[in-house]
Amino acid sequence: MKRDAAARLDTLSQQLGSHAVRQGSLAKYSMAGIGGPADLLVIAHDRETLIQAVVGARALDLPIRVFGGLTNCLICDAGFRGVAILNQVRGYRFDADYRLHAESGAIIAPIARGAVGRGLGGLTWAVGLPGTVGGMVVNNAGAFGGETSSNLVAAEVLNLEGDVMQVEPAWLEFEYRRSRLKGSSEGWVLLSAIFQLRLAEGAHLQTKADEYTARRQRTQPPGRTLGSTFKNPPGDYAGRLIEAAGLKGKRVGGVMISERHANFFINDEHGTAADYQALICLAQTEVERQFGVHLEPEIEFFGMECHCGG
Ligand SMILES: Cc1cc2nc3c(=O)[nH]c(=O)nc-3n(C[C@H](O)[C@H](O)[C@H](O)COP(=O)(O)OP(=O)(O)OC[C@H]3O[C@@H](n4cnc5c(N)ncnc54)[C@H](O)[C@@H]3O)c2cc1C
CATH class of the missing domain: 3.90.78.10 (UDP-N-acetylenolpyruvoylglucosamine reductase, C-terminal domain)
Structure with missing residues (x-):
């Protein structure tokens, strides 16, 4: 690595203090247990740190990537050149209008189970889905006939200028297992998403959830x-x-x-x-x-x- 880049990584590392570590292991966080170290690994537990890391890295002209659960990414043995940001901003809530408001680092499986427990349909297919809301939206994840794009009604995206944009589903250009955010050279980062769920019969949802879990256990x-x-x-x-x-x-x-x-x-x-x-x-x-x-x-x-x- 050029000395100049190393100095910029050190600068960002200092700015982020205990949230950042030089040569941090990605294998430790990868679902496959594979991957070399990132030049700079940032663990963002809150939205401010996530934004600060993204904006700070861009200001220093450092390559960045935001990851969620690393359940779908193979990182080479030599590691990640640049700033790898692990999004652990986990907050979420259900509101009175049966909407789910989730930060992008929230882990999807327990949320989907929570929706089932509340008698809210729409995310039952995701009860066994590994990873975070961010990865799920970026990949337009789906299973058992359900898909992320079916229930998403709004999202917040951080753009290249560091501004937070409110976007509608059409903006995300969902396709089979991808969205506009996937591998985007624009470097957009998903901050949060809102899903419209619907009131349903709790026992029916639970039966479905059990069926999906059993199917995963049987086949995967x-x-x-x-x-x-x-x-x-x-x-x-x-x-x-x-x-x-x-x-x-x-x-x-x-x-x-x-x-x-x-x-x-x-x-x-x-x-x-x-x-x-x-x-x-x-x-x-x-x-x-x-x-x-x-x-x-x-x-x-x-x-x-x-x-x-x-
Ligand atoms: C056992 C197993 C079963 C699975 N079953 C299914 C299944 O049934 N259906 C299915 O669709 N997928 C499945 N997957 C794949 C994976 O779980 C999903 O795609 C999941 O939604 C990815 O989430 P993640 O947080 O792990 O994303 P990561 O792997 O961390 O990242 C995936 C991509 O999203 C980007 N990204 C993540 N968060 C953000 C963010 N906040 N802003 C911008 N970009 C971001 C990353 O840069 C990367 O490009 C499975 C995986 C495993 C290991």
Whole structure:
């Protein structure tokens, strides 16, 4: 790293005091337990620190990225060059109009369970979804026929100038598993979101929630993973194709393609990002070779690229 960049990182680190650490481990916070250190790791427990870190990094012309639960990101073994901000701004509340107001670092699963407990429908599909509201909105996460974009009615976004913008759902340009905020070069940061829920029969919601939880437990492997590695190609399932290619149980280093669900890769033996990536390339290449289908990764890569499989 250039000495100049190192000096700017030190400056930001000093500005943020105990919220920032130089060469902070990202593996510790990643759901897969993988990833080298960030040049500067910032843990934001409150909105002021989150904004201060983003604005401060931009003023110093440092690359930044905000992460939530790191449940969907593969960070390379060499680490993250720049400022990685872990968003732990966890507040949320339900109001009298059945709306959920959530800070972007709030963990979604307990919120979704809380909504079910209050007899509020709309987020039941998310009872077992790992990660934060921020990642969920950015990815337009969904499961069991539900999707983030179906209930989101407003959001607050921090723009490049450091201003807080109130935006409507149309502004977010939701698509399948993505939004305008995903990988955006504009560097927008989601601060909070409002979801309109609806009053429903509590027992029915609870039955649904139990069903979804049981389905996840039955079909998804436990352990350190980034969830679905690839998006489902049109009219098919990535897991089915990887299994049909004979790759269930295949291992590279410490990472294995799950025996239970072939679209889930598990770090069960001190695996590295390079192991994970090698398995991704293997699955892409074999599925393309055997079935002529190109699998597109659902997970995001940081500090590494994935060009294999054609
Ligand atoms: C076991 C398992 C099961 C899963 N099941 C599902 C599923 O059923 N459906 C599904 O859709 N996904 C699923 N996922 C993927 C993942 O849980 C979701 O996409 C989740 O919403 C990501 O949230 P996160 O906070 O971990 O995001 P991260 O992984 O931390 O980040 C994801 C992206 O969002 C960006 N980001 C995060 N917060 C902000 C913010 N505040 N402002 C701007 N950008 C931000 C990051 O920079 C990154 O680009 C699963 C993952 C696992 C590990």
